[in-house]
Amino acid sequence: MKRKPLTPYLFLVPACIILGAFIFYPLLQAVWMSFTDYNMISDPAFVGFENYKEIVEDDLFWKTLGQTFLYLIVVVPTLVILPIFLAILVNQKIKGIGFFRSAYYVPVVTSMVVVGITWKWVYADQGILNYLLESVGIIDGPVHWLTSPTSSIFAVMAVTVWKGLGYYMVIYLAGLQAIPSDLFEAADIDGxxxxxxxxxxxxxxxxxxxxxxxxxxxxxxMKVFEEIYVMTGGGPLNSSKTLVFYIYQEAFEKLRMGYASAVGVILLLITLVLSIINLKVMSKKETAL
Amino acid sequence: MELTPTTTTAPTAVQKTKTKPRSNRKHRSPVQLFFMYLLLFIVMCLMVGPFLWLLSTALKSGHENIFAYPPSFIPQDITLSNFAKVMETFPFWRYLFNSTLVAVITVLLNIILCSLAAYPLARMKFRGKNLIFLLIISTMMIPFQLVMIPIYILSLELGLQNTYAGVILPHATTAFGIFLMRQAFLTVPYELEESARMDGCNSFQIWWKIIMPLVRPSVVTLAIFTFVMSWSDFLWPLIILNDESMYTLPLGVNALAGNFSANWRLIAAGSVLSVLPIIIFFILMQRHFIDGAMKGAVKG
Structure with a gap:
């Protein structure tokens, strides 16, 4: 019996409809909208590169872009390195290790809204963090973690890292368990x-x-949003605002859909460039080893 | 995990029986063990401590100063009154129902649609296969925040605002799910499929009756991933829902935090309530959570 040539496509149709309707079509529309002025009330009006021109001249755009990169530079290396040690720690074969693994995974399954609220409470002026740091003498007097423009973005970053640790730990754990144990045994013998x-x-x-x-x-x-929304609202003085938060505000608070789409297109381009750099650098490193 | 290292040293089996069965290739001194557990415990305090601090606040009674300095970790007299009080304004059961419904349907749709799409991508030859697969994988790179504006406009046009369908449909298929299922299908031997075809099964029956039962572990992984993603999703529901009776738990807690910005006891109680279901689910299924995430990682 011969398979009908249409069969594979029939299998693919439902998923492709969803992806088409909710990713590819909106993607094209977003690109088109980025060249229009659209506030959801009157019809979109074509304005050419007006939005992009305005973006380049907007100080807030550059500020949020800078803060997005700051986020990347601080959070990504931390989330790449720290979970390795965490994974090594929970890869010991000792009693009760499963319990600790699960405990470290709890922040991963908790929603970011609750995580944000929890940390807002930990960070409070009279909160437990200030108390602990003060009692060991690291700080004297409470630090306004979330309400000072110098620390707010770092305080939010710490929460992003904290919530992600368990997830990346498990990825590394899988990697660790795939390493043949005789390598370590040989190293032991070699001292x-x-x-x-x-x-x-x-x-x-x-x-x-x-x-x-x-x-x-x-x-x-690149997509950090919820922790900022819940903990600082982008403030104080826009000091913890990232690109995605900026898009959200322009689109859904100011209803500047065209302008927000243009920022979104820029975000997409950055993401693509970043992914390509990542792949290039990483594959080079891999062949070097 | 309890793998071969012990069996490779089989000749010393007599000695082995004397040591505890748990010990393996390295013997640790009690001091080493002590420091290892101490380290594990300290890290656990860092990872779970903030939640316990929130729980402690939720259990403190009205006449205890929650802003006391130094803060007290153990409530003076434990009370559940904050929970009772928050239930009056915070329709917990309603939000729980909404969250559960949205998550369960999202999971079911993902299992079916992702496996359907993954099946030909893993096991059939046809024109455009590589291109389609590449296009699907490339959607992982597209930030949702870029497409959410047109999706929002489209959803309004389709009348999906404040509906369950509106919350669910944009997440009904994920590239990750298709990728995961494709990897699973690749491991199933072809002989099974051929003998089923001899027996007169069509491709659809083979997929559903023969192949799907064989990749159950991957289906569980996909289900848990999708469930957690959907359960904690915030940005999209925030945009598409403005009727409070449709809110999911994260939206409900967010609204609660806005309404009672000064009353930390109630905010804490509401937050604790809202995470209880997923924490219970996690405790019951923790093996699947961790194993599933590990499997997703190896294949990713």
Missing amino acids: ANKWKQIFHITIPMLMPSIIIVTIMSSISA
Whole structure:
């Protein structure tokens, strides 16, 4: 019996309708809208590159773009490196380790809204963080973590990192368990200490996982929204606003759909360039090893 | 996980029986063990502590100063009155119903649509296969925040505002899901499919009756991933829903935090309530959560 040539396409149709209707069609529309002036009340009016011109001249755009990059530079390396050690820690075969693994994963399954509220409370002026830091003498007097323009974005970054740790830890854990144990046994016989083993066996062998984590964490760092929305609202003085938050406000608070779409197109271009750089750098590193 | 290292040293089996069965390739001194557990415990405090601090606040009674300095971690007299009070203004059951309905339908749609699409991509030859696969994977790069404006406008035109369908449909298929299922299908031996075809099954029956049952672990992974994603989704529901009776739990908690910005006891109680269902689900299914995430990672 011969398979009908149409069969594979029939399988693909439902998924393609969803992806087409909710990603590809909107993508084209967003690009088109970025050349229009549209406020959802009157019809969109074609304005050429007007929106892009305005963006380039908008100080707030540059500020949020800078803060988005700051976010990337701080959060991505932290989320690439820290979970490796966490994964090594929970990869020990000792009693009760499953309990600790699960405990570290709890922030991952909790919604960002609740995580944001929780940390807002931890960060409060009379909150537990200030108390702890004060009692060990790191600070004297409460720090206004979320309400000072110098610290707000870093305080939000810490929460992004904290929520992501468990997830990337599990990815590394999978990578660790795929490393053949005789490598470590051989190193033991050769007298290599734990740290040497980590840097000469574990990390090189984890390279595929490191690549995945780098790509995933940089894509998600570009999209940071909820923690900012819940904890600072982008403030104070726009100091914790990122590009995505800027898009949200322009579109859904000011109803400047065309302008917001143009910022969105810029975000897409940055994401694409970033992913390509990531892949290039990483594949070079991989062949070098 | 309890793998081969013990069996490779089989000749010393007699000695082995004397040591505890749990110990494996390295023997740790009690001091080492102590510091290891201490480290594990400290990290646990960092990861769970903030939630316990919130829970402690939710359990504090009205006459205890929650802004006391130094803060007290253990409530003086534990009370559930904050929970009772928050239930009056915070329709917890309604939000729980909305969240559950949205998450369950999103999961079911993803399982069916992603597996359907993944099946020919893994096991059939046809024109345009690579192009279609590439297009699907490329959607992972597109930030939702870019397409959400047109999706919002489209949803308004389709009358999807304040409907469950409006919340669900944009997430009914994910490239990640298609990719995951395709990887799973690739591992199933072809002989099974051929013998089923001899017996007169068509492609659809083979997919549903033969292949799908064989990739159940991947279906569980996909289900859990989608469930957590849908359960904690915030931005899209925030945009498409403005009728409070349609709110999901995260939106409800967000509204609660806005309405009672000064009353931290109630905000804490509402937040604790809203995470309870997913935490219970997680505790019951934790093995699947972690294993699933690991499997997704190896394949990713």
